[in-house]
Each structure stands twice: as structure tokens, then as C-alpha cells.
Amino acid sequence: MSHTDIPAPITDDRIAVRRTSLADGRDLIYFDDADSTLPPERAVDERELAPRPPTAVMRQDALTGEWISFAAARQNRAFLPPAHLDPLAPQAPGNPSEIPSTYDVAVFENKSPSFGPELGLPDGEDDTAALAAYRSVGIERTRTSVGRCEVVCFSPDHEGSFGTQTPSRARTVIEAWAQRTAALSSLPGVQQVFPFENRGEAIGVTLQHPHGQIYSYPYVTPRTQRLLDSLDAYGPTLFADILERERTGERLLIAGEHWTAFVPFAARWPIEAHILPNRHVPDLAATTLEEREELSTLYLRLLRGVDALYDTPTPYIAAWHQAPVHERRDEVRLMLQLTSPRRAADKLKFLAGSEAAMGAWIGDVPPETQATALREAIEGVTL
Template identity: 65%
Template sequence: MNIRTLGAGVIARDTRLADGRELIYYDDPGTTLPAERSIDARDLDPRPETATMRQDVLTGDWITFATKRQNRVLMPGADADPLAPQTPTNPSEVPSLYDVAVFENRSPAFGPALASASGGAPAAIDPPQGLDDLTAIGIGRSRTSIGRCEVVCFSPEHAGSFGTLSPVRARTVIEAWADRTAALSALPGIEQVFPFENRGEAIGVSLPHPHGQIYSYPYVTPRTQRLLEVASPDLFARILESEQASSRVVLQGEHWTAFVPFAARWPLEVQLMPHRHAADFSELTAAERDELAPLYLHLLRGVDALYSSPTPYIAAWHQAPVHVGRDAVRMRLELTSPRRAADKLKFLAGSEAAMSAWTAEILPEDAAARLRDAIASVPAP
């Protein structure tokens, strides 16, 4: 086991699961866990073949076909939670009790290129040959879905979300995001790294365990490609200045501002942006990471205070691509929810789903006012 010391006193312990997938334990500063961790002694099937992606010739987008994901577990009980620490009756994915744990997804949308690269996975049949290869457009083009998908377990508890964490644990997760962003960005063929959390059954969550994911793509995602077409080195600074002067700010610190964007699409949509340019988590300073932990928790707890039941959301941490646009694209959180009332959801129907032409029912200024009140109603972490 390789042991590393990270920022804020977090300790990373690198090991492998029984089928060769990477597993990293991230210990809280001052953790009470023992230094030794159990070995994964399961007898696992060989890793599945890496998925295939096909190009949509009308858009140039790449669509991944990960058929093995059809069989993943759906809302198991605590006694069969695959993200809980292993017990004699639950042969889960994490052998030992942990604070935070990150491991390679067992049935990923994006997988390794070579057997030697990640513990026994079959070699890729037709891997991408760089960005020029993937941006070329033609009928019937396909490639092996090279990349990496990781699961980030925020806690060993069976239920919860990022917002239910302590500030110390939240800080450990932030350090894990930064560490994995740097490591994944260094892998051959990776063009963009995307940490995110899906929360709630209305979003399609299949596990109640508090966790997020990190996708590492072999291409620059369509959303970011469109951003690169308009981005300039001062674009995000100008956006932040404009939003800070508006009535849409909902929470602000020394290093971060949270706001409802001027042209918010969703009933609940918030961006959280650093005041200084940083391309991704790995470029944040210690002070920026320290403030982010309680500020983000306060934001999420305010979101949950809007209604009497927890709010479903997607917390998407947009980061600059690995090799292009790093001086123009600033990292930021985009948190969105389809919940437009206590008992109503916004569904993407004809215009939004088919044409990407949105109609919003709630003014961003009104949404910001409600969220400010909700944040003010909960104590700061």
C-alpha cells in the first residue's frame, strides 16, 4: 500500500481490489481509523470489456454504449450496500472501514485501454487516436470508450449526501477531488475530468449511499466545446463581476461566490465560482479549499431548506479540459434541480428535449431571493 500526505492533513492510501481496480482511501485529519486496511479477498469475475462509443454524424457527439451497466444494483438495503465497508455477509466494493474511499467503477462507461494498465481488463479493440481523430466526422465511426469512471464514497454511512457531511469530512472529499483530478488528468488519452454528485430518485440515483462520481473522458465534452467557442481569458471574470453586482447572489465568502445565473434554465440553478482563476480542483489554493468546505455545505443545506423534504439535484463540477482552454475556462459548480414546487418537477419535453430551446417558469431573481431566505434559515456549518 502506497501512503501519501495531502493538504489539510489528509492521508491517501493507494491499494487495489481483487480484480486489479484501483482503490484509494482518504483519511480525515486526526482519523481514528487504524493504519492497516483489509485485503480484498473476493473471487471476482474478470473485468468486462471496455465499452464502445459511436459517433452521431449529425452533431459529431460520441455516444457510449455500456451495456453491462444494465445489471447494476438498484436501491439496495443497508445489508447489501455495495459502497459500505465489507462485512462477512456483505462482500461490498470497499474492504475496510473508511472516511472517504475512491475506486474504479466495476462496470464503467469509460474503461482502460490495455490489460496491463488496470488489472486484467481486456485490451481495447479500436482506441481513439487523439482529439483530431475524435473531432473528425463520418458515418459509421466507432471507437473503444477509453477513459476512467470512479466512485467517490463520501462516508461509510448507508444514507446521506454531501450536504450531510461534517466540515472536516467535506474538506477531505475536496482534497480527494483535487488529488484524483491531477492523477486522472495525467493518464494517457484523458481530455477532461468531471466530478459530480447525483442526489435523489427523481434524478435517477440507484444507490442511497452518500457518494459521487468522477468521469474522465477521451474527448472534450459537447457542453465544454461550445463554451470554448465563446470563451476568452477574461470572460469568467466579467461574468462574476456582473453577477456580484446583481440581486442574484445567494452566498459569498472571501474566495467564492454562489449565484443564480442571469439566464438560469432550471427552476433551481446555482453556480458557485472561485474569485480567482483556477482551471480545476488541483489549481485551488489551500485557503480556497478550506473556505469551500463550509460554504458548499451551507449552500446545500439551504437548498434542502427550501422544502420539507430533500431536494433532488445534480451537482456538476465543471473543469477546464486537460490540454486546451485552461487559461479561459474557470472551474465552477453548476447545481441544478428539476423541482419547481414542493410537489412538482420540471420535465424536459418537446422544445427543451428535442430542440434545446428552453422555457423557464421562474425568474432567476425570484429563485435567488427564495434561496437566500432558505440559506439564512439554517446555521452556517
């Protein structure tokens, strides 16, 4: 599928979008809440910044065919800074942060990206040829890590997560995800767009600030490639058949008009939940305004239910699996996968020999038991 075949996303006119640039030329986009009290003007980034690091290089693991991007500049990123030096807070005297103005939601290009800032395809390649090149296997193969990595700040506050936001703010973040998915999908050389949130030091978070990221890969990721293989083996109704089972089964968590949340049949992690749209859509850009509105509250209920399981916030990875840009968009359905290694109040699941070395998972908690606990926690949630 070419970029021109991807329909333009529906946008919410209540959420103002204000585009500008940082001092080194990186894109910065403000998304204002529908009920925002912020003025339209935004301050100019007047910092003197060093040139951006060169685009990283990928190496292929010939034993698996997988690509590994070596982005050495990421070694210099901030690590759990105090609030007064938060690089995602609005700029203030003594804190020359990444965002010059106060904001509701802000999206900007990562200063030290894993992919990009270079974009495009090698001479003589189109998207089909690029996909074939990434899937071929050879010894000591390299390719440039083209693409784009963006940071999505959910709030100007120093601490929190998506689940601590108001429904209005959650709706703004979802709008940002949808619009950026469409924009990033149109960039040359991008094959897949991945919005996600890492929450908690146990996951490896280096900033306490409530934020997520969007990676735009130059290849179809291994996880998605395995999904495509499953579709080949099962057929194009895979997602619809899973959803039909889960909406009437004992692992159901929340059944909405537009979305369904459930614990999957073969959950790998001690806490794992999926959200599927009730109609077949390939990515967030293809959702309607009504679907985004319901998601803003349903997703908050799920996240707050997860946090209600224990007395302290639960670490997690929230991953939006979206269809590849150029391949099989009509068969892959958008899906949110929420996973946490927390198996008890003071215990974490670590990936040891079987999982880490062989990819052979051993479950700790039966999915039905997990679903019962999550349903009870979600029932007590207020927004």
C-alpha cells in the same frame, strides 16, 4: 498542453492517503479525515471476482458530431439495494461489498465503467490528433471508450449526500476531488475530468449511499465545447466579467473570500446555482489549501439551503465543470453547477418537446425570484 505542463497539485498533509487494490486489480484509495479516529491498517479484499468487462465502444452521431458510449455491463449494476446489501458500505458478513475496510472517504474504480478500463491513444495519434479525430464527422464512426470512471464514497453510512456531511468530511472529499483530478489528468488518452454527484431517485440514482463519481473522458464534452465557442465569440475575460456582475447583483447568494455562489442570469432549471472561484483556476487540482477550506463550508451552506426550501430533500445534480486537460486551460475557469428539476414541493420539471428535442429551454422561475428564496433559506443554515 502536455501532461508534463500540468503542475502538481498542492496536497493537505493532514489528510492521510492510503492506496491499495481490490481483488480484481482495481485501484482503491482511502482518504482519512484530518481528525480521523481510524487506524492506518486496511483489510485486504479477499473476494473472488469475475474478470472486468471489456472496454465499451463509442459510436458517433453524424448529425451532431457527438459520441455515445455503449457500456452494456452497466445494465447489471445494483438498483436501490437494502442497507445490509449496500455495495458501498464497508464489507461485513453477508455483504461482500466493494470496500473491505471501514473508511472516512473512499475512491475506487467503477466495476462497470462507461469509460475504461482501457487507456491510451491509437497508434500514430497524440493528444492533438485525437482531439481532431473526435471533432471530425463521418458515417458509422466508432472509437474505443478509453478513460476511467471512479466512485467517490463520502461516508460509510448507508444514506445521505455531500450536504449531510460535516465540514471536516466535506474538506476530505474536496481533497480527494483535487488529488484525483490531477492523477486522472495525467492518464494517457484522457481529455477532460468531471467530478459530480447525483442526488435523489428523481435524478435516477440507483444507490442511496452518499457518493459521487468522477468521469475521465477521452474527448472534450459537448457542454465544454460550447463553452469554448463562447470564449471564441466573447473573449478570454468571460468568466471574470460574469463574476464581477454577479458579486454586486441581485442574484448573489454567498460572497466568500475565495468563492462566490449565485443564481445565473439565464438559469434553465427551477433551482440552479453556480459557484465560481474568485481567482482564475482551471480545475480543483489548481486550488490552494485555503480555497479548499472555505469551499468545504460555503458549499455545505449552499446545499443545505437548497434542502431548506422544502420539507423533504431536494434531488439535484452537482457538476464540477473543469478545463480540458490539453486545450484552453488558461481561459476556462473551474465552476460548480448545481441544478434541480424541483419546481414545487410536489412537482418536477420534465424535459419535454422543446428542451429534449430542440435544446430550446423554457424557464419556469425567474432567476431573481429563485435567488431571493435561496438566500432566505441559506440565511437559516447552520453547520
